[in-house]
Amino acid sequence: MRASRPKVAIAAVAAAALAVAGCAESDREGSSGSSKDTLVFGVAGDPKVLDPSFASDGESLRVARQVFETLVRPEEGGTKVSPGLAESWEPDAAGTTWTFKLRSGVKFHDGTDFNAEAVCVNFDRWYNAKGLMQSPDVTAYWQDVMGGFAANESDTLGESLFKSCSVTDPTTVALTFSRVSSKIPAALMLPSFSMHSPKALQEHDASNVSGSADDIKYPAYATEHPTGTGPFKFKAWDIANKTLTLERNEDYWGDKAKLKSLIFKTISDENARKQELRSGGIQGYDLVGPADVEPLKSEGFNVLTRPAFNILYLAINQKGNPKLADLKVRQALAHAINRQALVDSKLPPGAQVAVNFFPDTVEGWNGDVTKYEYDVEKAKSLLAEAGASDLKLRFHYPTEVTRPYMPNPKDLFELLSADLQAAGITIEPIPLKWSPDYLNATTSGNKHDLHFLGWTGDYGDGYNFIGTFFDRQKDEWGFNNPALFEKFKTADSTADQAARVALYKELNADIMNFLPGVPISHSPPAIVFGKDVTGVKASPLTDERFSSAEFKS
Amino acid sequence: MALLDVEELSVTFARRNQRTVRAVDGVSFSVDAGEVVGLVGESGCGKSVTSLAIMGLLPRQPGVQVGGKAVFDGTDLLQIDDRSRRDIRGRDIAMIFQDPLSSLNPVVPIGIQVTEVLTRHRGMKGQAAAKEAAQLLDRVGIPDPKRRLKEYPHQLSGGMRQRALIAMAVACQPRLLIADEPTTALDVTIQAQILELLKELVRDSGTALVMITHDLGVVAGMCDTINVLYGGRVVETARRRPLFRQPRHPYTVGLLSSVPRLDAGRGERLNPIPGSVRDLLPWPDGCAFAPRCARRVDACVGEPPELVLTHDGRSYRCVNPAPVPGLTPGEDVREVVPGQATPGSVPAQAVPNDPPAVPGLAAAPSEEETS
Amino acid sequence: MIRFIVRRLLQLIPTLFGLSILLFIWLRRLPGGPETAILGERGTPEMRAAIRQNLGLDEPILIQYGRFVRRMIRLDLGTSISTKREVTTEFIQRFPGTVELTITAMVIAIGIGIPLGYLAARRRGRFLDHASVGGSLIGICIPVFFLAYILKAIFSENLGWFPSSGRQDPTLGATRITNFFVLDGLMTREWDAAADALWHLILPGLALASIPLAIIVRITRASVLEVLNEDFVRTAEAKGLTENVVRRRHVLRNAMLPVATSIGLLTGGLLSGAVLTETVFAFSGIGAFLAEAIDHRDYPVLMGFIMIIAIVYVLVNLIVDLSYSLIDPRVRVR
């Protein structure tokens, strides 16, 4: 009897399983045998949310870029503003009202038409955000660009840049802004300003960000029913298998996607991604480690290098240590670090030493600014002059994180601190976990003297770089330079492109003289595809369009 | 032809970088059908090892050497292969062990432990086996056997456990039963009962019994022939009565005199044997007992003492045996076997169970008997 | 029996309570906070303040704890700060993966460990014995993540025998019911899906099994050796039982007692191992998710998951106790 007990149990389980099997029927159409029309792409993390209005993380945006489209979008492989859902656009004389001529015959994935009406529905949705939808972690990009809402519910918000949207005719829409801004129209390229189907928004109650303060719940729309006009439709998000599946939008207005389906598979570990590519489980992945670029190339994989559209800088906090308020000391730091060696040894091919706080691909880049060549002796003498020969600095650096602009912070730190010590500066290393500790410590308070950080541009306007850093007093830098701040204001509110670019040039020069920090490098992030995958063009804004991807037979 | 003939049985344990131990060193004795034979000696004299060797239960490890013969009606148990040995075990030769608790599998019900023997040797299964098992338990005096079958060893009392073990042993009416200190672990009252049980079992089943014990009391109670072991050899063999009345080997004398006796006069003190089994002399260089022996003489050391067979059919291995009152030393000696040879080679039943009360007359009759 | 289980379950309560307090204190002590995790590079101090307020992080600790406990009792573990999904949902999504992985590992460990340990004991001092003992030593000494990496490099990267990451080939588009992929595959008769899922389990299973396997081999060997010199084995031999019966009924059954307990204690270790293995194999389970959660200071996730793991752990031990009392009649279950 004793012996037979387990048998009984097994039998029972089996019976149960079969019983379930009876009712559970396979609901998949014949498993796609030839995966030649299916691309599996390895990504570093799960997307957080599928409604780009609420997204700020790269992975969510990557998905959004395939499913949704914006009025204007960057030219493929570039940063220039080019036609998206709008064929053309122009500001009025004042530069505050922009009129967009819309592409006709565009349909959303749910079959409804895209038109001026839809555009306004979308903008009004964002502008009239209420309650939790105003929380900074829900609509980060809107707040970043527009600065506020119709009715602000938090005093940390300001007046909204966006004012109103009006329909002129089904294919013409006018957006009115409260002031002239460098951000328009470039910022409208951001996926967060993607056009959603009003019907779908309605059906799935897209603006209802519910839940209580400390557990925000997204509406079903944002997790299950993203409905755009893009070349791919959302199919399924399988959290249990860390995969997100898109399928071809058969009635796309433009060139239809060549792939039948596109699958994003989350593999957080860099090596894991590489191994999976080699073992054929995926046909491409992003965030290729610099060291892997050459090997992968030599193995015949298609390694695409994005134009460097980022900046890595050494930040100096003038509040942290009074000595740092002395320009001489800051110059000494700049001379003390061997940026060339760092770029040569640590960064992928194509990386450059930075002379401005943004790369030369952005208009307004200025070649003749004060440069600070590597010169330890000079650094020492400068320190001596400033009476800071016994300088002791707290150097923050992030642990285990890779950013497009800094492949391996720990290594960079070790090099830089070695350089600084060579110049007779004492370094107190303060390693912190990237998020949140490091970002907390370096962007607030004044416990930090030195740290490095960087930025990847959102769109091709200089302000998005230097403006973000220096246009007002910030804890990160701890200086107050009214003249500089003023100049930024003028630049931002200059409607005329040429004039603004000229101002950017000046600003770059000023910045490099004032030297709030030391720009280190621009490094080109790499993205890799399988040996037989072609058609994808690397984009500086990581706006790769998978619709053009195909397997060459 | 005896049922079991053990000749020159020797067991040595060789351990890595330790000197090899001769646990049994040329033991010889024989058991006849239905006879009760005792193997007596202090612990460590090799009694148990002997029995294990016969059963082939010694650990099968390199370094364990078994020599000599153990012939069980015609077949030498030491030569046969594992399979046929397993067939004999439990069916023809059964064994009872010292500690009933540790000798029973704690996680298997008594019933199964009994029936498994029946299944193995008598091909009984299911109900039949269970029924038989119940009868066996009943036969060894376990009340309410049906229930007991389902119980586990830890639920039984010491005595019950030993009875259960006995039940398993006699399950197939073996022809030879080896009981290794069957009562040592039990308290006195139980001891008596168990001994009684064993007695009647052998009586009515005609099973021969080898009783291994250090307790002369037990032996006195039931054995026909007694072999006294010391240092892995039989030092004296005799029928029960003569041994107790007239021990010859000093060791036997020692054993006897260290047992408290009711008939001992007041003031008469016990005199235990000095020293312990450990300090023995390896047989080749003399009498192993010599170091502790009260009657030691120079001759004891040097070469192994010869085996002496007496007219009254006893045998001992001693150069200076305890004297028999009225006999000059060596007078009763019939034959002397050189040191290497074995004691007990005299067929035991040739010896009259009652030697003449008067030592003086002993020589003559015994001569006739032996002739 | 029932009363025993009930009592054990009741005993859970104080443990869980204490644990929840420990956790709570721990979580509050963590440097930084979720706010920056949410904001990332773009966070301004003002925004952070706003979020702290939103998340109710500046309410009195007791109130926050009270809220937490109320939730726990309703088994509502709140919403993940980083994924914005209910922790319970996350759990339902990811736990099956870990369970499948752990079971695979255990099957490997037990299936190989016990026989190997037994043989080693029977062939004591021979080659097999030394080999298995030596092997198990190395199994204990090799860092799991390194082993995992080696396995991957050899069997998937170079030989291409096994997939190197994930739980199933996404191109199969298999149907999901329970999120136990193998089971789902069987239930929906998507045999290829089931097979594929199983295939994905083998390498990580091996990596995860390394330590338990080693331990089980050693324990089995030790306890078999011990049982082999037990008197009752000698008795069994004396009864002339066939080797087979002696082995099964008398040796193994007794030798299993310590092994059973060790298996219970191993589950804790397995969960630790899962954190590493799942990370290396990009295997979607709670192990990897916990690592992420700690990175993101995802309070609700951490709280919920650790509690659940603790419960699972205690339950497993309960089961072991029960099985123990089944094997060993001397252990009374009251």
Place this chain on the structure above:
Amino acid sequence: MTIISGKKREKIDRLAELAARDEERGVSLWQDAFRRLRRNPAAIVGAIILIVFVLVALVGPFFVPYGPKDTMGIREGVVKVGQGLIPGPSAEHWLGYDHQGRDVFSRMIVGARQTLLVGVVATMIGLAIGALIGGVAGAAAGLGGRWGRWVDTTLMRFIDMLLAMPSLLLAVSIAALLGPSLITVMIAVGMVSVPVFARLLRGSMIAQSNSDYVLAATSLGVRKSKIALSHVLPNSLAPVIVQATLTLATAIIEAAALSYLGLGNPDSATPEWGVMLADAQPWLGIRPALAIYPAVAIIITALGFTLLGEAMREALDPKLRK
């Protein structure tokens, strides 16, 4: 030291006799254990590994060819990880450069010291805390009485809670709590072994307190606390020492695991095998050797500790002695 009345002194003297017998047993136990150790090849191997390891750790750093932090490879421009260039072994650099252009050989040697440090300190922490908790619990249990039992159960409940936490998770939690630093690693790894030591010590103390000589002492009416301190504790140490040896092995491995999860010692300029192994991950593609050296070193060392520990356990285990 309290003044003890004549009567009591007499008692304690009598006890001392009893204890003395036990002590002498203890001594012989150690000697005899040592004898058995010398005969056990595993123990010999383990011991040799450890001796080498400790020697390297202690004196090695004074003889390394290059500074372990010197990023010479980058200065000389021979190391360009950006282009996948990390030169391998050469006459000057026996194990080649690492990704920071440092001499791997020198780092391995110096790393040995750091690794040993982490292992030892972590174990010490675990031992100290564990022994404290377990000791108190055991003593309390020994004292018996309502309070004794209460203290015992409470402490053990706490230990159970620690046990319920998967070890790595515990370590990760602590590391996350204290922020990455060498000390953190030590504490985190140490904490993992606390419950083990606590249970162990408590267990053996309770076992001890039921042993004959303690019963004897009690019967002689010696104060229980005194027995606990002067006899039970010292005699409970054997298993603890064994466990400590074994824990050293796991400590080194756990430390490596923490580093792998990015919770290790962030100052990776100072070499430690676990950190080196973790740091090598990004370069596995171009120079797996960078990972293999420290990994093998870790395995061998851990093996050494385990071998010796196991051997000691066997040697001290009365059951295995026969």
